Amino acid sequence: MTSGLHHITAITRKIQANVDFYCGFLGLRLVKRTGGFEDAAQLHLFYGDAVAGPGSLVTFLAWEDGSPGRVGHGAASEIAFAIQPDAIGFWLTRALQFGVAATGPATEFAEPVLRLIDPDGVIVKLVGTSAVEPGAAWPVRGIEARDAITRLRAATLLSEQPQQTADFLTRHAGFRVSATEGTITRLTSESGQGIDVRDASGFWPAAPGTGAIDHVALRMADRAAVEAQATELKSSGDDTINMHDRKYFYSLYVREPAGCLIELASDGPGFAIDEPLETLGDQLFIPEHFHLRPQDIVPMLPQFALPGEPRTIYRDLSFVHRIHEPDAGDGSTLVLLHGTGGNEASLLPFARKIAPSSTLLGLRGRATEEGVARFFRRFGPRDFDQKDIVAEAEAFAAFIEDAKQAYGIDEMRLRFAGYSNGANFLAATIMLHPGVVREAMLLRPMPVQSDPPKADLSGTRIQMVIGSDDPAAGESEILAKQLRDRGARITLTRVAGDHNLSDEDVTAGTAGFV
Incomplete structure (x- = not known):
């Protein structure tokens, strides 16, 4: 034997x-x-x-x-x-x-x-x-x-x-x-x-x-x-x-x-x-039994280097994060903020499709709700913790500054994308800290600030992608008006579907990030 x-x-x-x-x-x-x-x-x-x-x-x-x-x-x-x-x-x-x-x-x-x-x-x-x-x-x-x-x-x-x-x-x-x-x-x-x-x-x-x-x-x-x-x-x-x-x-x-x-x-x-x-x-x-295309799963796997190979040295920053380097980069960086229940890897496959040459930087929200990650607390489905939004937006702005230094990010080639809760948080940060986010894609967003501050968002470019059957589509339009009234340049794109992302979002995102 x-x-x-x-x-x-x-x-x-x-x-x-x-x-x-x-x-x-x-x-x-x-x-x-x-x-x-x-x-x-x-x-x-x-x-x-x-x-x-x-x-x-x-x-x-x-x-x-x-x-x-x-x-x-x-x-x-x-x-x-x-x-x-x-x-x-x-x-x-x-x-x-x-x-x-x-x-x-x-x-x-x-x-x-x-x-x-x-x-x-x-x-x-x-x-x-x-x-x-x-x-x-x-x-x-x-x-x-x-x-x-x-x-x-x-x-x-x-x-x-x-x-x-x-x-x-x-x-x-x-x-x-x-x-x-x-x-x-x-x-x-x-x-x-x-x-x-x-x-x-x-x-x-x-x-x-x-x-x-x-x-x-x-x-x-x-x-x-x-x-x-x-x-x-x-x-x-x-x-x-x-x-x-x-x-x-x-x-x-x-x-x-x-x-x-x-x-x-x-x-x-x-x-x-x-x-x-x-x-x-x-x-x-x-493994074959998952019937997955490599492009749908490879970006979610952590990258590493063998001894002697070039590598990214991760820094101990205020948000848990994941970096995914492209095979051939163009010097741009795309920061990703997941929806409720996601994590730092959730949007990497989507982002790799719309930005194949960008370095991807996925973040994990620091608030939790029944064990799942979010970017700010809420007390109910439409009752958001305003103090937590302000505090986390300040922490996020500081993280971006630290990440620029830690990873040599070119702020002139820095873009952001957020989905659902991550998109809501990005929109709040844009109004609370003008200039931190200059170019962003907001997927299925809605307003979460009870009294958004006045801000000069001239020079800020935002693409909002709304699902035609998304129950929150009307609230997305309210958010678009808030941002537009503050000087942001808004492109509003409607795609077939509900709150979930689809291949149409990839098409819209690719066109918006050219």
């Missing part, structure tokens, strides 16, 4: 820092970049050895600016990589050079262990061992092949039922108990890789989120082996099984008795089935 670790999957909050750590510091190869199989707008990165071999892989789902998770029972708590025993000194020195938090070395199960902390707080162990056969090292400047990480060593599971967890892994994944140290039982596989089951009785339960390990995947020889385990699990009454074709491997997900999510994954067909091994990881794969 093929056994061992296939991959370990965790969740990251900042994808660029994650790439820098796993590729730049640890020296792993980026072997695949995909949209998520459950959510195509969630970036999923796979790191591994030079040939993306099963047992070398660690993967990360990107939850940009997501809430932190919590380590606890019912989940994995550590990722361990195998290195040569005499490479511990090299990695301790490298950690000091790179400013990576490290403790040790210490001895665990007669092996030297150096503990590191990744940018999201995940514990990463480097274990000096000869028990695991090395994989194919990926050449990285500053890391000799003899020091390189090539395989996973182990994963640590926190369990309130350690005996039942161990029995499950023995029965369904080909592991066997090989040693015990304190509250930790080590199970070893045919490959020499292990799982450490730690008795976590009395701990708090795990909670999903960034910095948490989502699941541990264990090796199966092929799809038939996965299906055989599914049959056995079902026959024993387990109803937690989910079967999936992940293109690069076939797998099932199941909760072991203590609640840890375990994936049983086939070795094949492998990651080189849709791109050459030499360029593995260069292409973005979008």
Whole structure:
């Protein structure tokens, strides 16, 4: 029976820092970049050895600016990589050079262990061992092949039922108990890789989120082996099984008795089935079952650069934001403000269609209503918090000034687009802070200020796009008059449809932003 670790999957909050750590510091190869199989707008990165071999892989789902998770029972708590025993000194020195938090070395199960902390707080162990056969090292400047990480060593599971967890892994994944140290039982596989089951009785339960390990995947020889385990699990009454074709491997997900999510994954067909091994990881794969065009999803995925590539350095500004660079830019910047319930990525696909050569800067509103983001509070459907509008407009104006400096934005080529709540907020900002917004597209807007201030908006150009069947269309016209009375140049465009955006809005936006 093929056994061992296939991959370990965790969740990251900042994808660029994650790439820098796993590729730049640890020296792993980026072997695949995909949209998520459950959510195509969630970036999923796979790191591994030079040939993306099963047992070398660690993967990360990107939850940009997501809430932190919590380590606890019912989940994995550590990722361990195998290195040569005499490479511990090299990695301790490298950690000091790179400013990576490290403790040790210490001895665990007669092996030297150096503990590191990744940018999201995940514990990463480097274990000096000869028990695991090395994989194919990926050449990285500053890391000799003899020091390189090539395989996973182990994963640590926190369990309130350690005996039942161990029995499950023995029965369904080909592991066997090989040693015990304190509250930790080590199970070893045919490959020499292990799982450490730690008795976590009395701990708090795990909670999903960034910095948490989502699941541990264990090796199966092929799809038939996965299906055989599914049959056995079902026959024993387990109803937690989910079967999936992940293109690069076939797998099932199941909760072991203590609640840890375990994936049983086939070795094949492998990651080189849709791109050459030499360029593995260069292409973005979008799962076919979403039936999405790349232009509809790619702009929503966070961009990143591999070590040595040009990159945008994100600054810690007052609004959560996302930058999307075009393939060939013209020096212009388009700032995007989403509607109620959206986020910093919501308008990126629309904006990329109407402004293919612009740098896109998407913002997330800082007010929340029943858990969804908005740009200002409201007390009811037509009762808007006037003080919050004023305060957030002032903060937004300050953000724009800071962003100009932080990202080198040319204010003469700066434009804005907002939809629904974002459009309402943009209109209020235009009147509260004349000059901050000189050119804007307002999609499905309505007035929200009870007493808009007098302002000189001469030189301000605004395109308003109204849905012919939108219940708020009449209020959009009231807003247009408010802005026109203050000297703004208004172009009012009506498109077929209601409050939702459509392809007609793309046509209108493209024409308006020429």
